[in-house]
Structure formats: C-alpha cells, structure tokens
Amino acid sequence: MAQIGQFALALAFVVTVYSIAASLIGIRVKHDKLIASGRNAAVGTFACLTTAFLCLVYLFVVSDFSINYVAGHSNRDLPLYFKISAIWGGQEGSLLLWGWFLTGYAALVMIQNWRKHTAMMPYVTAVLMGSSLFFTSMHLFIANPFNQIVSIGPGGARVPFVPADGQGLNPLLQYILNAIHPPVMYLGLVGFAVPFAFAMAAMLSRQLGDTWIRTTRRWTMVAWFFLGTAILLGGKWAYVELGWGGFWGWDPVENASLMPWLIGTAFLHSVMVQEKKGMLKVWNMVLIILAYTMCLFGTFLTRSGVVSSVHAFAQSSIGGYFAAFIVISLSGALYLLLDRLPLLKSENQMESIVSRESSFMFNNLILLASCFAVFWGVMFPVFSEWIKGVKITVGPPFFNRVNVPIAIFLMFLTGVGPLLAWRKASTNSLKRNFLWPAAIALAAGIGLFFRGIGRPILKAPEELGQSLFQKLLGYSFTSSFYAWLAIIMSVFVAVTIAREFYKGARARSHGTGENFIEAVGNLTLQNTRRYGGYIVHFGFVLLFIGWAGQAFTTDVSTEAGIGDRISIRQYTLRVDKLGVEDTPNYQSMKATVSLFEDGVKVATMGPERRRYKAGEQQTTTEVSIWSTLKEDVYVVFSGATADGKRANIQVYYNPLVMWVWLGGIVLGLGTLIALLPNKKSSPRKRPQAADRTEEQKDVAEKVS
Amino acid sequence: MLKKFLKRRAALLLILATVPLALAADQQRIKDVASQLMCICGCNQVLGVCNHINCPTSGGMMAEVEKELDSGKSDKAVLDHFVGKFGLSVLSAPPASGFNLTAWLMPFAALLAGAIAAVYFLRRFRARWVETAPKTVVDTAKYQRQIEEELQKYTPED
Numbered sequence: 001m002a003q004i005g006q007f008a009l010a011l012a013f014v015v016t017v018y019s020i021a022a023s024l025i026g027i028r029v030k031h032d033k034l035i036a037s038g039r040n041a042a043v044g045t046f047a048c049l050t051t052a053f054l055c056l057v058y059l060f061v062v063s064d065f066s067i068n069y070v071a072g073h074s075n076r077d078l079p080l081y082f083k084i085s086a087i088w089g090g091q092e093g094s095l096l097l098w099g100w101f102l103t104g105y106a107a108l109v110m111i112q113n114w115r116k117h118t119a120m121m122p123y124v125t126a127v128l129m130g131s132s133l134f135f136t137s138m139h140l141f142i143a144n145p146f147n148q149i150v151s152i153g154p155g156g157a158r159v160p161f162v163p164a165d166g167q168g169l170n171p172l173l174q175y176i177l178n179a180i181h182p183p184v185m186y187l188g189l190v191g192f193a194v195p196f197a198f199a200m201a202a203m204l205s206r207q208l209g210d211t212w213i214r215t216t217r218r219w220t221m222v223a224w225f226f227l228g229t230a231i232l233l234g235g236k237w238a239y240v241e242l243g244w245g246g247f248w249g250w251d252p253v254e255n256a257s258l259m260p261w262l263i264g265t266a267f268l269h270s271v272m273v274q275e276k277k278g279m280l281k282v283w284n285m286v287l288i289i290l291a292y293t294m295c296l297f298g299t300f301l302t303r304s305g306v307v308s309s310v311h312a313f314a315q316s317s318i319g320g321y322f323a324a325f326i327v328i329s330l331s332g333a334l335y336l337l338l339d340r341l342p343l344l345k346s347e348n349q350m351e352s353i354v355s356r357e358s359s360f361m362f363n364n365l366i367l368l369a370s371c372f373a374v375f376w377g378v379m380f381p382v383f384s385e386w387i388k389g390v391k392i393t394v395g396p397p398f399f400n401r402v403n404v405p406i407a408i409f410l411m412f413l414t415g416v417g418p419l420l421a422w423r424k425a426s427t428n429s430l431k432r433n434f435l436w437p438a439a440i441a442l443a444a445g446i447g448l449f450f451r452g453i454g455r456p457i458l459k460a461p462e463e464l465g466q467s468l469f470q471k472l473l474g475y476s477f478t479s480s481f482y483a484w485l486a487i488i489m490s491v492f493v494a495v496t497i498a499r500e501f502y503k504g505a506r507a508r509s510h511g512t513g514e515n516f517i518e519a520v521g522n523l524t525l526q527n528t529r530r531y532g533g534y535i536v537h538f539g540f541v542l543l544f545i546g547w548a549g550q551a552f553t554t555d556v557s558t559e560a561g562i563g564d565r566i567s568i569r570q571y572t573l574r575v576d577k578l579g580v581e582d583t584p585n586y587q588s589m590k591a592t593v594s595l596f597e598d599g600v601k602v603a604t605m606g607p608e609r610r611r612y613k614a615g616e617q618q619t620t621t622e623v624s625i626w627s628t629l630k631e632d633v634y635v636v637f638s639g640a641t642a643d644g645k646r647a648n649i650q651v652y653y654n655p656l657v658m659w660v661w662l663g664g665i666v667l668g669l670g671t672l673i674a675l676l677p678n679k680k681s682s683p684r685k686r687p688q689a690a691d692r693t694e695e696q697k698d699v700a701e702k703v704s
Numbered sequence: 705m706l707k708k709f710l711k712r713r714a715a716l717l718l719i720l721a722t723v724p725l726a727l728a729a730d731q732q733r734i735k736d737v738a739s740q741l742m743c744i745c746g747c748n749q750v751l752g753v754c755n756h757i758n759c760p761t762s763g764g765m766m767a768e769v770e771k772e773l774d775s776g777k778s779d780k781a782v783l784d785h786f787v788g789k790f791g792l793s794v795l796s797a798p799p800a801s802g803f804n805l806t807a808w809l810m811p812f813a814a815l816l817a818g819a820i821a822a823v824y825f826l827r828r829f830r831a832r833w834v835e836t837a838p839k840t841v842v843d844t845a846k847y848q849r850q851i852e853e854e855l856q857k858y859t860p861e862d
Contacts, residue, residue, distance in 0.1 A: 169712075244753045251748065279829070358826055373811035380798065388803050393742050395750055395796035402811050467740045530717045619758065636755065650755060 002067055005055030005146040012048035012103075013136040015041050016129050023126040035122045039110050045132060046103035049139075053087075053100045056145055060087055066162045069145040070091060075168040077613070078585035085179030086169040089317065091303070092145035094182060096539055099135030101183075105219075106132065109194055113215060120212070123201035131193055132327050142318060171586070171612045171620045178237040185230035187256060189295040191223025192260060195267075196292035199285055200333060203340045211647075213271045213284065218675055220271070220288075221482040225671040231257050232664040243621040243636045245555060245652035247660065248547075250399040253698035256298030257376045262374070263291040266367040269360045269417075271327060277357060281344040282337070283364070286622045289333040294371075296326045301378070309694045317681035321505075359417040362391055366410045373402045373458050402480050411544055414537050418500060437499065453484050483551035490541045497534045497541070511574070525679040532674025539667025542659050549631075549656025557650040559641065571633050572596040573605075575647055586610045588622075591637040591647045595626050601624065607637035607649075631655045645660065730773065737769050741786055742796050750796050755797050 022038030025031070056069075058081045065071040073093070074086045087093040106128040114121050138143070151161040173179070195216035202212035234254065235247035248254060257494075267287040273280045302321035378393045384392045394701045419433040505519035514522060524531040556568050578590040588608045595603040605624035612618050625632040634652040641648070744762040747754055751769075754762040765786075772782040786794045823824035848858030 150755045242756075244749065244755055249749070249753070361822050361826065365815070365822050369818055370810065376807070376810050376814075382805075384798075384803070391791065391793045391825070392797060392798050392804065393793045393796060394807060395742060397740060397750075400795040401797070402808070406811075406815070454748065570723040606781065621756075 001055050001058050002064070002146045005052045005059075006144070008048045008052035008055065009136070009139045009144065009146070011028065011047050012052065012099075013133075013140050014109060015048060015661065016133045017135050019045060020126050020133060021128040021561050023122045023129070023271055027122045027126075035125075038122065038125050038129075039114060041131055042103070042132075042311070044108045045129065045136070046100075046107040049096070049100040049103050049136075052139070053145075056087055056093060056096065056478050057084060059146075060084060062671070064081055065164075065166050066148055067145070068147045068149045070151060071163055071166045073167070073169055075166040078169055078174075079585070081176070081179060082169055082174055085173070088186075089169050092139075092143040093142055094141050094186070095138050095318075095614040096145055097183060098186050098190060099132065100192055101186050102128070104130050104137060105190060105194055109160055109197075109219075113665055117211065120198070120201045120205050120207055124197045127200045128193060128199040131197075131329075138318065138321065142321060165642040168612060171610065171618045172241055174585075174612075175237055175240070175241045177233050178241065181230055181233040181237055184226050184233060187226075189228050189257075189260065189298065191219065192264065192292045192295050192325075194219040194223070195288050197335075199288045203285070203336045204345060206340070208276070208281065208340065210274050211534065213274055217268075217271060217275075220264065220268060221675055224268060225516065225668065225675075226255065227261045227264065228671075229664070229668055231261060232661070235596070236661065239657070240625070241620070241621060243623050243686045244549070245553065245634055245636075245654060246659070247649075250377070251488065252300075253302050254377050255378050256294075256301040256401075259371050259374055260291050260294035260298060262367050262371040263287055263294055266364040266371075269367075270364050273357050273360050279357065280361075282341065283502045284343065285337050287335065287364075289330070289688060293326060293330050294335075296322060296329065300326060306579025336448075349627050356417060356420045356422045359413060359420050361561060363413050363417060365409070366406060366413060370403055370406045370410065372405065374399065377402070385501060400479075404486075407544075408482065408485050409492060410538070411486065411489035414540060415496045418534065418537075419496055433499075437492050437495040440495045441488045444491040445488040448484055448487060452528045453487075479551035485546035486548040488543050489566060490544045493537060494541045497538050499532070500534055502677045512668075522679070524673060526676055529674050532670050532672075532676070535670030535673055537668055537670075539663045539665075539670055542663030542666055543662075546656045546663055547660065548660030548663075552655045554650060554668070555650060555652040557648075559646050561646045564646075566649060568651050568652055569631075570598050571651075571653070573633075573635065573649070573651060575649065576604075578644065578647055584613075586612045589637075589640060591649065592647070593624070593635060595633060605633075605635050607635045609637055609639050627658050629656075629658055632657045733769050733773055733779065734766070735783050737773065738766060740779075740783055740796050741765065741769070742794055744790055744794060 010210060019038045019041035021039060022034050024038075026033075026035035026038055027395050049635065059070050060074055061068050061080070063074060063083070068091045070153055071089045078086065088097045089520055106125070109124060109128070110121070113124070117124075125172050149161045149163070150158040153159040195212075197217045198212040198219075202208055231254070234257065238244075238249065238254075239247040265285065270280050270284055270287060274284050302572055303319050303322060329692065371508055380394050381392055384390055416434075416438060419430075419437075421429060469499075492541050501520055501523070504523045505516055507515055508514060508523050509519035512519070512522075554568065556566055558566055560566055560575045562575055562577065564575055566575075572595075574594045574596070575591060576594055579590050579592070581588040581590055588610045590606055590608045593605045594601055603626045605626060607624040608622040610620050612620070621636050623639055624635045624637075626635075632652070632654040636650040636652075638648045638650065640646060735752055739750055741751040741766065743749050743751045743754035743759065743762045745754065747759065749756075751762060751765055764828055768786075769782060772785055773779075777785070783795065792804075794798050798807040800808050800833070
C-alpha cells in the first residue's frame with residue numbers, strides 16, 4: 001500500500017507540473033484543448049492525492065509500523081478514531097491533508113466555474129496548481145509520509161525494520177474535538193487560496209470588474225466559516241485539554257490563525273462596497289493577498305519554531321521552505337497589483353462621510369489595526385533579538401491591553417454600520433436608529449455599574465513608572481471596566497440587530513398578512529446575506545459577553561483529603577474518593593468530587609490525571625467541568641500526595657464561558673444562512689402609502 | 705463600663721474582620737505580580753496560569769513572589785528582582801521603556817496612520833463626488849417611484 005501511495009504522490013507532482021504548463025501555454029497560444037487538458041490535469045491531481053491519502057488512512061488503520069510516519073504517531077491500542085486523526089497529528093500527514101484539500105477545492109472550482117468564466121479559469125487553474133506544486137513537492141521530496149523505517153545492518157546495508165509498537169499519538173491530541181480541529185483549520189486556511197487565485201486571475205486576464213468578487217464571495221465565506229470554527233474548536237480544546245482554566249492564551253499559533261481570520265472579516269465587509277458601489281478595488285486586492293499570505297504565514301509560524309508556542313509538537317524543519325513560498329507568492333501578487341493599478345480605478349465616489357461605505361472603511365481599519373497589533377506582538381520578540389540581541393516575551397498582558405480597546409471599538413462599529421444608509425445617512429434616520437439602542441445600552445451600563453461592575457481601579461502612584469507612557473499604562477483601566485464597556489457595546493449591538501429584524505418583519509407582516517414569526521423566517525430566507533450577517537453579528541455579541549465574563553474569573557488551589565470541602569463563590573466541592581483506572585491506552589488516577597451549589601448537590605465530577613502507556617509515557621490532566629449559562633466550575637486534579645490520601649485540586653470559577661460556545665454556534669449558523677441562495681419572493685399585497693410606518697421609511701432610505 | 709466593653713469588643717471585631725481581607729488582598733497581589741511574569745520551565749505560559757503536571761519551576765517561583773512581597777517590596781521591585789535573576793524575558797509583557805516602548809506604540813501608531821489615511825481617502829472620494837455630482841435639479845419623483853417599487857418587494861438588499 002505504501003508503494004501505491006508513493007506512486008500516487010509522484011504522479012500528483014508530474015500532473016501538477018503538466019497542469020500549470022498546459023494552462024499557461026494554452027493561454028499563450030490560445031489553444032482551447034490544451035487549456036481544457038490543463039483543467040483535467042488539475043482534477044487529476046486531486047484524484048492522485050485522494051489515492052495517496054486513502055493509502056495513508058489504510059496504513060494507520062492496520063497499524064503498519066514499517067512506515068516511519070505511522071510508527072511515530074500511532075500505536076496498537078489507540079482507538080480507531082484516534083488512529084485516523086493521528087494522520088494529521090504530525091508534519092507529513094498534515095501537509096498531505098493540506099495538499100489534498102487544496103486540490104479538492106481546485107477540482108470543485110473547475111467544475112463549478114469552467115463554463116461561466118472561460119477567460120479567467122485557465123489563470124485560476126495555473127495559480128491554484130502553482131500553490132499545489134509547492135505542496136506536492138513537499139510531499140514527495142521533503143515530508144514524505146510513506147518513507148519506511150530502515151536500520152543499518154552488517155556492512156552498512158540498509159535493512160527494513162518494523163518496531164513492535166508505535167510511539168503513539170501525543171496525548172494532548174487525544175481529544176475528540178481536537179481530532180477534527182486540524183482538518184477544519186486547513187479547510188479554512190486552504191479555502192483562502194480560491195479567492196486569491198481568482199484575484200490573481202482577474203489581474204492576469206485584466207478582467208477587473210467585480211466578477212471575481214461575486215464568484216468567490218461564497219468561497220471566501222466558506223473559508224472564513226471553517227477558519228472561525230477551527231479557532232473556536234482550538235479554544236475548546238485548550239479549555240478542556242490544557243487544564244489552565246482558559247480558552248484563549250494569545251499563543252503565537254492561536255494568533256497565527258486569528259490574523260487571516262481578521263483580514264478575511266475585513267475582506268467580507270469591503271467586498272460589499274465594491275459590489276454595491278464599484279469602489280475599494282485596490283483595497284480588496286490588497287486584503288485578499290494579505291489574507292492568503294497570512295494563512296501561509298500562520299503555517300510557517302506553527303512549523304518553523306521561530307517563536308515559542310504551546311504547539312511545539314508541530315515544529316519541524318520545513319519553515320524555510322514555507323518562508324520561500326510566502327516570499328515568492330507575495331512578491332508575485334504585489335508586482336501584479338502594482339502593474340494593474342491603473343485598471344483598478346473606482347467607479348463611484350463617496351457622497352458622505354456618514355454612510356455605510358465609510359463605516360466599512362473604518363471597520364476595515366480597525367480589523368487591520370487589530371491584525372497588525374497581533375502580528376507585531378507575535379514578531380516583536382524576534383525583532384528584539386535581531387536588533388538588540390535581547391530576548392523578551394510578549395505575552396497575554398500585552399495582547400489584552402492593546403487589543404481589548406480595539407475590539408470594543410470594533411463592537412461599537414458592528415452596531416453602527418448596519419444602521420447607516422448607503423451613500424448618505426440623514427440626521428433623522430440617525431436619530432431614529434440610534435436612540436433606542438443607545439438608551440438601552442446606557443441603562444444596562446448604569447445598572448451594572450451600580451452592581452459594582454466596571455469601576456476602574458487605578459494603581460497606587462508609587463507603582464507607576466517614570467515616563468509619561470508608563471504612567472498612562474499604569475493608569476489604564478481594569479479588566480472589570482473593559483468587561484463593563486464590552487457588555488454595554490454588546491447590548492447596543494444586540495438591540496440594533498433585534499430592531500432590524502423587528503422593523504423588517506413588521507413591514508413584511510403588514511404587507512403580506514404573514515404572522516410575525518413567519519415574517520421573520522421569510523425575511524431572513526429572502527435576504528440571506530443581510531439577515532445571515534445580522535445573525536453572525538449576534539453570535540459575536542454572545543462571544544463578546546462570554547469573553548467579558550473572563551474578567552471575573554477566580555480560582556482556588558488546595559490539598560484536600562477524603563471528605564474535605566473546598567469553597568468557591570456559591571459552590572462547595574467535597575472530595576469523595578480517589579481511585580485508579582486502567583485502560584489499554586492509559587492508566588488514570590481519578591478523584592470523585594461532589595459539587596454543591598448553595599448547599600444542594602448539583603453534580604458529581606471526575607477530574608483525572610492520566611499516564612499514557614505508549615512512547616514517552618506522558619502524563620496529562622483531564623479536567624472536569626460543570627457548565628451552566630451563568631458560570632463554569634472547572635476542576636483540575638493534578639495528582640495525589642505521596643501517601644495517596646490527599647488530592648491536589650485546583651478549582652476555577654469561570655463566569656459566562658458557555659456564552660462563548662453558544663456564540664460560536666450562532667456565528668456558524670448565521671454564516672450558513674448567509675451562504676444560502678435567496679428564496680424567491682411570492683407576489684404580495686402592496687401597502688397603502690398612508691399605512692407606511694417609520695420602519696418602512698427606514699427601509700426605503702436604505703435601499704435608495 | 706458596658707459602653708467601654710462594647711467599644712473594645714467592636715474594635716476587636718473590626719481587627720479580626722480585616723485580617724482575612726488583608727490576606728485576600730495579599731493573595732490578589734501575588735496573583736497580580738504572577739500575571740506579569742512568565743514561568744521559565746519552557747511551557748510558554750504566564751506564571752500565574754502555569755499549572756501543568758511536574759512543572760519544575762512554577763511552585764518555586766510563586767513561593768519566591770510571595771516571599772519578596774512579604775519582605776515589604778513593591779510590585780515593581782519584585783518584578784525587578786526577577787528580571788535581575790532571569791533577564792527581561794521573564795516579564796510577560798515588554799517594559800514600556802527604551803526600544804521596547806516601540807512594542808506598545810507601534811500598534812497605536814499604525815492605527816493612527818490608518819485613520820489618517822482613511823480620512824484622507826474619504827475626503828478625496830468626497831471631493832471627487834462634489835466635482836462629478838450632477839449640478840441639475842434632481843428628479844425626486846423618479847426616486848420616489850423607485851422607492852415605491854422597492855417597498856413593494858419588501859426585500860431590501862444589502
């Protein structure tokens with residue numbers, strides 16, 4: 001089977017080279033059959049990599065430890081689903097997955113668009129296959145997953161060697177959500193290759209209208225959806241598996257996935273300006289080039305070991321190749337952009353600064369500033385070491401202090417943007433649209449303030465530094481204050497969204513006689529992009545509230561014997577039992593803990609400490625979480641004392657964490673709705689002019 | 705006599721009540737300082753967060769933070785103590801001085817530069833619109849009809 005896999009990889013490489021050559025020569029000599037042959041070769045590359053991938057799946061399922069990669073990342077007693085997820089548990093397999101997805105996307109794009117965009121598609125083929133060439137080269141020459149284990153025999157002869165068992169999968173990766181996290185992440189990262197390829201094709205073919213944007217809008221959303229989902233899955237993994245009580249630690253690799261997502265978010269907003277007004281054409285090109293570059297940069301960060309990360313298990317020697325690939329892609333794209341600048345002029349101008357166009361520009365500015373802040377924070381230790389020769393750390397306090405105010409302002413714009421009309425918003429509509437959301441948000445803020453949330457506590461004067469900037473930093477607000485602001489903004493945005501649904505549904509219900517719920521449903525399905533977008537925004541509101549709850553996290557760490565009680569806020573935990581469990585894969589020491597809320601038992605929890613049997617016999621903590629809408633009680637058992645009678649227990653009280661996961665689900669749902677085609681409307685009764693409501697006037701102003 | 709006794713009793717209660725508060729404040733201070741330090745075991749986590757099994761350093765470092773604070777040092781002095789011992793990389797964020805100040809300033813400088821650029825482009829777009837906008841009277845009836853048609857659909861586009 002390994003030989004078939006090897007052959008499929010070699011064939012994929014040859015076919016990829018042919019596809020690029022046939023497409024480019026076909027364009028040059030205007031030979032349609034050659035161009036079509038290039039397209040078929042692109043689909044053929046996908047077939048080759050599918051074969052290779054299936055071969056690898058087979059080798060993992062049958063535990064063929066003659067293969068170096070299988071032996072290094074699996075073992076006999078690993079459950080089947082982890083044997084399969086172990087395929088992307090290391091370098092070679094995850095690169096193969098990346099390459100396979102890329103060619104899969106390419107094949108889908110060919111099938112979907114070939115007849116629609118005949119002039120552009122050969123270029124799309126060449127660009128996508130250009131990316132694919134990098135990966136097929138890596139599979140074949142640098143990170144081949146089918147290499148056999150050999151030992152040096154007598155006389156220096158290389159003889160095949162088969163170990164009795166494999167090294168096993170990293171225990172941290174033995175978590176079901178993390179088993180799907182990498183494929184989802186790759187679907188997101190690779191997905192940005194499609195709009196990038198169309199953007200390059202638009203420039204190469206000089207077809208610089210908004211065709212490429214309209215064609216790839218859904219592709220971009222798909223990529224953005226997968227990337228966002230992967231980030232949340234990663235957060236869930238960190239929360240459940242790493243045992244430090246949080247879900248986002250500003251780790252360089254987390255940041256690496258956040259950066260393309262932020263740029264992708266900016267792109268999804270600014271394409272609307274191009275579609276609607278024919279503006280921001282250069283900017284959209286810049287954004288998609290940056291988004292794809294950041295996807296590659298993220299992979300480079302994960303693999304290169306340039307910065308320290310909790311993802312150290314993904315480090316390898318391929319960082320240099322990725323760096324070269326990034327430089328080549330970026331330089332080519334920027335050269336092309338500069339060359340085509342005269343063709344990318346705006347078709348319209350800005351009528352008013354108070355308009356939706358301008359709000360999107362500021363939204364883009366904030367998203368990019370946030371991305372830059374993250375990039376700067378990730379890379380600053382490297383710059384510091386290069387320039388000053390001093391190693392420094394840029395950790396969560398930096399990212400929180402810089403990004404939190406930016407994020408709060410972004411939330412404010414999330415509320416403001418959809419309330420502004422295209423072209424120009426009138427003062428009356430501003431008053432109508434802002435009054436209630438602002439009043440309700442303010443009332444919520446006052447209410448919270450009087451409940452003790454949001455008071456900025458300043459540092460003592462002697463704790464402040466000497467310089468003005470140090471003083472400013474010292475006087476910065478507390479996390480409670482930021483959480484307070486975040487909740488105010490969240491309420492503001494939630495009310496604006498609710499108002500938009502209410503207005504639209506009421507107007508619809510008035511004209512069609514549908515009941516309100518029906519009207520909401522039909523309104524959404526007939527304007528999936530707009531109302532799906534609002535649902536996405538609402539998902540962010542929930543996420544934001546969940547994130548704000550982190551300002552009030554507290555924890556207790558103690559040594560407790562059987563029957564001892566640990567108190568945290570309104571909860572009490574009682575250690576009932578300490579036991580040992582033996583499974584083929586690991587041995588576990590488990591604490592049984594009863595959880596009481598205000599004296600009433602609500603759950604039995606079972607945090608564990610595991611020692612995995614394969615490989616280096618790593619130990620991990622398996623936390624136990626009691627989760628409600630209000631808060632999580634998060635229990636870590638880091639082991640027993642030497643006499644085995646007392647348990648080392650750490651308990652975290654984490655408010656509102658469930659809102660983060662709910663926000664993620666709503667966000668995904670909103671994206672899926674926005675991806676749906678609009679449902680066709682049926683003929684309806686026309687409203688009488690006299691019956692027209694304020695809401696309808698708003699709608700009229702927005703559509704004009 | 706009774707009044708005096710009650711006064712003494714109240715004073716005693718007040719002292720006893722403030723003891724746990726003082727301890728809580730100390731714990732909070734330890735946490736605050738620990739959040740500004742990195743664990744040096746290589747886990748790449750903030751000291752106050754690092755709780756992984758068999759960490760060879762976090763326990764000792766936390767005890768040292770507590771000891772230094774107990775000796776009456778200010779938070780800054782305790783951080784300086786750790787910097788002296790392990791170098792600047794032990795701080796979880798770069799100090800806001802010298803070259804490291806650029807770490808803090810650059811994101812905001814970029815934001816400011818972006819804002820200036822955005823305002824510049826908005827004004828340029830607007831100036832062009834003023835130049836190219838039709839000078840004749842707008843036929844509002846035409847737009848009114850368009851609004852009527854759009855309203856009939858009840859399906860406002862983005």
